[in-house]
Amino acid sequence: MRIIVSIKRVVDHNVQVRPRSDGSDIDTTGVRMVINPFDENALEEAVRLRERGIASEVVVVSFGDATVQESLRQAIALGANRAIWGQAPAALDQLAVAKLLRHVAQREEASLVMLGKQAIDEDAGQTAQMLAALLDWPQAVAVSELAVDGDTLHVTREVDGGSESLEIRLPAVVSADLRLNAPRFVKLPDLMKAKRQTIETLDCAALGIDLTPRVQRARVETPPPRPAGQRVGSVAELIEKLRNDAQVIA
Amino acid sequence: MSVLVLADIAATGVALATRQAVRAAQHWGLPVDLLVLGSTEAAAHAQIAGVRRVLHADAPRFAQPQAEDVARLLNSLAGDYTVILAAHGSLARNALPRVAALHDVGMISEAVALLGPNSYQRPIYAGNLLATVDNRPGLQILTVRASRFEAAAQGGQAECVAITAPAADGRSRVTGQKTAGGERPELGSARVVVSGGRSLGSAERFHACLAPLADRLGAAIGATRAAVDSGYAPNEWQVGQTGTVVAPDLYIAVGLSGALQHTAGIKDSRVIVAINQDPEAPIMQLADYSLVADLFDAVPELVRHLHTEATA
Ligand SMILES: Cc1cc2nc3c(=O)[nH]c(=O)nc-3n(C[C@H](O)[C@H](O)[C@H](O)COP(=O)(O)OP(=O)(O)OC[C@H]3O[C@@H](n4cnc5c(N)ncnc54)[C@H](O)[C@@H]3O)c2cc1C
Numbered sequence: 194m195r196i197i198v199s200i201k202r203v204v205d206h207n208v209q210v211r212p213r214s215d216g217s218d219i220d221t222t223g224v225r226m227v228i229n230p231f232d233e234n235a236l237e238e239a240v241r242l243r244e245r246g247i248a249s250e251v252v253v254v255s256f257g258d259a260t261v262q263e264s265l266r267q268a269i270a271l272g273a274n275r276a277i278w279g280q281a282p283a284a285l286d287q288l289a290v291a292k293l294l295r296h297v298a299q300r301e302e303a304s305l306v307m308l309g310k311q312a313i314d315e316d317a318g319q320t321a322q323m324l325a326a327l328l329d330w331p332q333a334v335a336v337s338e339l340a341v342d343g344d345t346l347h348v349t350r351e352v353d354g355g356s357e358s359l360e361i362r363l364p365a366v367v368s369a370d371l372r373l374n375a376p377r378f379v380k381l382p383d384l385m386k387a388k389r390q391t392i393e394t395l396d397c398a399a400l401g402i403d404l405t406p407r408v409q410r411a412r413v414e415t416p417p418p419r420p421a422g423q424r425v426g427s428v429a430e431l432i433e434k435l436r437n438d439a440q441v442i443a
Numbered sequence: 444m445s446v447l448v449l450a451d452i453a454a455t456g457v458a459l460a461t462r463q464a465v466r467a468a469q470h471w472g473l474p475v476d477l478l479v480l481g482s483t484e485a486a487a488h489a490q491i492a493g494v495r496r497v498l499h500a501d502a503p504r505f506a507q508p509q510a511e512d513v514a515r516l517l518n519s520l521a522g523d524y525t526v527i528l529a530a531h532g533s534l535a536r537n538a539l540p541r542v543a544a545l546h547d548v549g550m551i552s553e554a555v556a557l558l559g560p561n562s563y564q565r566p567i568y569a570g571n572l573l574a575t576v577d578n579r580p581g582l583q584i585l586t587v588r589a590s591r592f593e594a595a596a597q598g599g600q601a602e603c604v605a606i607t608a609p610a611a612d613g614r615s616r617v618t619g620q621k622t623a624g625g626e627r628p629e630l631g632s633a634r635v636v637v638s639g640g641r642s643l644g645s646a647e648r649f650h651a652c653l654a655p656l657a658d659r660l661g662a663a664i665g666a667t668r669a670a671v672d673s674g675y676a677p678n679e680w681q682v683g684q685t686g687t688v689v690a691p692d693l694y695i696a697v698g699l700s701g702a703l704q705h706t707a708g709i710k711d712s713r714v715i716v717a718i719n720q721d722p723e724a725p726i727m728q729l730a731d732y733s734l735v736a737d738l739f740d741a742v743p744e745l746v747r748h749l750h751t752e753a754t755a
Contacts, residue, residue: 423732
């Protein structure tokens with residue numbers, strides 16, 4: 194069984210991002226970039242499946258400019274067998290990524306595609322489902338436990354107010370929740386080794402796929418700040434404020 | 444043309460989020476239809492003001508609807524609609540992107556404001572920034588953050604139409620369900636939420652400290668990711684970017700630092716209270732009322748005060 198893992202390069206979650214002065218986009222100059230945390234969970238799970246002999250190969254793929262190669266090398270150091278860099282303009286929307294992933298999944302004859310449940314930049318949470326639809330495969334989204342039994346996946350996934358267990362038939366698309374596992378740390382020697390591995394390139398523009406974004410960002414702004422708060426000196430004062438000023442308790 | 448709203452499944456009656464989604468759907472000034480799945484009471488949904496028609500697809504599989512089946516059903520209906528919309532709940536999050544992909548259109552997740560026929564505002568980067576996004580004209584598919592919209596009133600008299608769903612996909616099957624349940628109000632729609640962080644120290648202490656306060660205020664209990672990861676609280680109590688987004692009248696943050704990923708989920712709360720021993724914790728900047736104190740003193744004292752005053 195071959196697993197494709199899709200990874201996105203995003204701004205580190207500890208960075209406070211700001212809009213550019215003209216509001217056209219986010220200012221990412223000099224900002225630390227990392228693999229999207231949920232994608233790391235997807236990758237970790239795929240690598241574990243290979244280590245347990247359930248998967249034969251883990252192929253990572255990322256779309257974007259040349260910088261995504263750094264993330265792909267890190268993914269190799271974390272255990273992926275090989276990597277594909279889809280050379281593409283930065284402004285791909287979720288649907289375009291799903292279309293490119295379909296191409297890769299079909300070409301590689303994958304039985305399972307794993308992604309993060311959302312990317313922490315866009316917070317859209319759509320790509321896995323769109324890909325599943327395009328492939329006409331079943332999906333399990335926001336998965337926190339996964340086991341493979343022949344051509345059936347047994348998963349637990351997070352839903353509103355609880356969780357749900359599912360059996361789904363392969364081939365399938367799975368998106369990972371943070372609870373799925375604790376990703377391992379990359380070791381320096383592995384990173385050095387990964388530097389020497391060749392990364393396959395894929396010219397996305399030459400595939401004849403319509404990648405024009407359906408959704409375009411017109412403006413980015415900082416949300417209006419909440420009015421400044423007050424420090425209270427005691428529990429009694431807090432209750433007094435909540436009752437009389439804010440009127441939120443009886 | 445018209446707007447189709449996918450109703451949230453409620454154990455009984457109509458989910459608040461469904462009424463809020465109906466209100467959002469009125470933005471286009473077009474007739475609004477409501478798709479109700481499973482044995483959910485179609486008649487109750489017909490009383491939501493502003494709904495033209497309730498389409499009721501009652502098949503046994505819709506008791507636990509799966510994205511594949513719901514997307515098929517929505518696909519079969521999509522030709523009649525300009526907009527397909529739902530509150531940002533797990534079913535819609537799972538099914539709507541499938542519909543969008545099959546129609547080769549984009550999708551907007553969790554719009555907080557509707558600006559034009561195909562222009563929206565939505566939070567990005569864990570709510571740190573707001574993006575204005577333009578979707579291509581044509582079929583609009585979106586989820587909305589329900590709490591940003593007023594609930595549509597009752598008193599409507601929509602026509603109920605039974606519809607037949609396409610054949611089941613069959614490749615995915617629900618084998619079990621677990622809900623946090625209990626006596627407390629649902630986290631996503633509670634009027635008061637009391638949330639605890641890692642500093643509570645154990646599942647026992649988390650419960651022993653927060654439950655009396657929640658009981659007294661009729662509140663739902665929430666938790667940070669760190670508290671969930673430490674096993675103090677179940678996953679479904681997690682509030683934040685990757686947990687539940689809440690917008691109660693009162694949010695009480697107890698012993699939690701206020702990481703971006705957490706505060707992303709509470710910014711629409713009317714009043715935020717923070718209790719933390721560190722005056723520099725980020726949550727203290729966000730809070731309307733902050734109290735610098737050890738939570739293990741302050742919370743029991745709060746409960747005592749509320750009790751004595753209630754009986755006085
Ligand atoms: C991709 C991603 C997604 C995430 N999604 C979420 C999410 O949805 N929700 C979420 O909550 N987190 C999320 N996180 C985690 C988040 O970044 C923080 O790690 C987490 O919110 C911190 O939890 P905490 O405030 O309980 O713990 P800490 O940051 O450890 O804070 C503990 C606080 O308690 C205070 N304290 C300690 N003892 C006492 C005492 N006795 N009395 C009073 N105060 C005390 C301390 O001063 C401190 O401020 C996510 C992280 C990532 C990377």
